[in-house]
Amino acid sequence: MDKNVIPVGPYHPLLEEAEYFTLVVDGETVVDIDLEIGWMHRGHEFISESKTFTQSIYLVERICGICSTSHPIACVHAIEDIDNIEIPLRAKYIRTLIGELERIHSHLLWLGLAGHFIGYDTLWMWAWKYREPVLQMFEIISGNRNHYGMMRVGGVTKDVDPEKVKSLLDIMDEIEKKIEMIAKAANDDPVLKSRLKGVGVLTKKDAIDFCAVGPTARASGVPIDVRKDEPNDAYGLVDFKIIVTENGDVFDKTVVRLLETFESIKICKQCLEKLKTVNGGILNNVKEISPGEGIGRYEAPRGEVFHYVRTDGTNRPVRHKVRAPSYVNIPTFKASCKGISVADALITLAAVDPCYCCTERSLKIRDKNNEPYQLDLLKLSREKTEQLRRQMK
Amino acid sequence: MHNYNEFISLMGNKILSKIEKQKRLYFEVSNENIIEVADYLFNKLGCRLSTATATDTYRGIEVLYHFSHDKTGDYYCPRVVMKDKNNPKMNSITPIVRGAEWIEREMSEMLGITFEGHPRPEPLLTLNHPQNIKVPLRKWRSNG
DSSP states (O other), X not given: OOEEXXXXXXXXXXXXXXXXXXXXXXXXXXXXXXXXXXXXXXXXXXXXXXXXXXXXXXXXXXXXXXXXXXXXXXXXXXXHHHHTOOOOHHHHHHHHHHHHHHHHHHHHHHHHHHHHHTTOHHHHHHHHHHHHHHHHXXXXXXXXXXOOOOEETTEESSOOXXXXXXXXXXXXXXXXXXXXXXXXXXXXXXXXXXXHTTSXXXXXXXXXXXXXXXXXXXXXXXXXOHHHHSOOTTTTTXXXXXXXXXXXXXXXXXXXXXXXXXXXXXXHHHHHHXXXXXXXXXXXXXXXXXXXXXXXXXXXXXXXXXXXXXXXXXXXXXXXXXXOTHHHHGGGHHHHSXXXXXXXXXXXXXXXXXXXXXXXXXXXXXXXXXXXXXXXXXHHHHHHHHHHHHHHO | OOOOHXXXXXXXXXXXXXXXXXXXXXXXXXXXXXXXXHHIIIIISOOEEEEEEEEEETTEEEEEEEEEETTTTEEEEEEEEEOXXXXXXXXXXXXXXXXXXXXXXXXXXXXXXXXXXXXXXXXXXXXXXXXXXXXXXXXXXXXX
16 A cells, blocks of 8 residues: 555644654555654743843743643743752742642643543543642632742742631542543543553653653653652652553553642642641842853653753853653653554644644645645544544444 | 863763752763763663753754653763854764754754764745845854
């Protein structure tokens, strides 16, 4: 059979950041994939060189709309690394609380979208419905549902009102019950298992070779997590475990994210309990940053966010390098997409949780008559689930 | 503080200069030795390449790789300085570390560095850009 090329993107529902994938297919099977990025390059590194350190934090907060606090945390860690700046204990708990709340809402967002892609719209609606209280918690703490503006070199900008801690803990309890319900429903469904197990496998060797991070690496048996490897903020003071599975398929990536959500809830509760008793300031006054270089990183929902800052003694960076987790996770498609069917391509591409966005379209460039026609990956994916469901009845 | 002494003594005079901080080791190596150093860090020590940073400095164009040793949380950062700003060239580590492919392509287009031995030396971010973008991260547009 003739090999065909299916371009996906640069604007596609899978991708919040616009990227361009070229799937080379032989019949129904994907034999190769090529990637092209740069459609959303906004020159943050260049812009940051003209901003003060405090302004840079607000700038990097706008790199991503979903993990919008991971970049500021990594950025302040990098600046604090230059002079080994310590932050108050209360600020450590607040930073960790904000970071983990973000992980919960990001994982729920991914779970909903994954459900939608394979034709489980109930899962999508549940996950997004129960993500809403997390955003309300952000609003209670910071005044914003997104872009919280909480991070500052030397601590955090806003304190958590002690009177609100109890209501925040109550919301946390409610969310936990609902996510338990979702996890049980997903775990009990045979169609979901047969749809996701063995699909888009990323082997441990490939995960190490591509330097993958986050749930993408942990689902392939690579036990890396910045929260344990370099426990900044309050991560060394709270009890939690990192979730590692061995199979590397889409099902394992789902399991890792779901179980991580429970761990995040556990961390949030510990932080909130501590905020009842730990008093003191939330911000150390940092007057200047010495010339030097610093590395800061944070375990974002998608994996390690990396920031490198070089300074010359002025109030702005000479060089500010930013590396988001998708930058190292997306190239793993080269390994995980080969040999899968076209109907599984959508969920495999989504499984590393690249950021999502609007319209959906894909175009098969040429058929036998060398004429273009539309091919809907989403429809194909949902039809495959429906087919499995009918077979299992 | 982590003890980097074993690594430093093993590398010997390959390390031209170093800055040792808590959990961070920044060290300079020559272009001839970068592949050997990267091979040791990635394959022997089990480090993961986080990313690399290219900077236009007064000494020349500098490339700083960030290898994370996840078991201890330490960073090993080998640095290569290319003094010829008009034609900066260095060896690619992508044949050793596959995860370096994208970042070396990005550094190449952002600062005009040629990575010799790179399997796919084409722009990453500006491949189909409508404007003719050249080395935007160079300071003072030193390439003219």
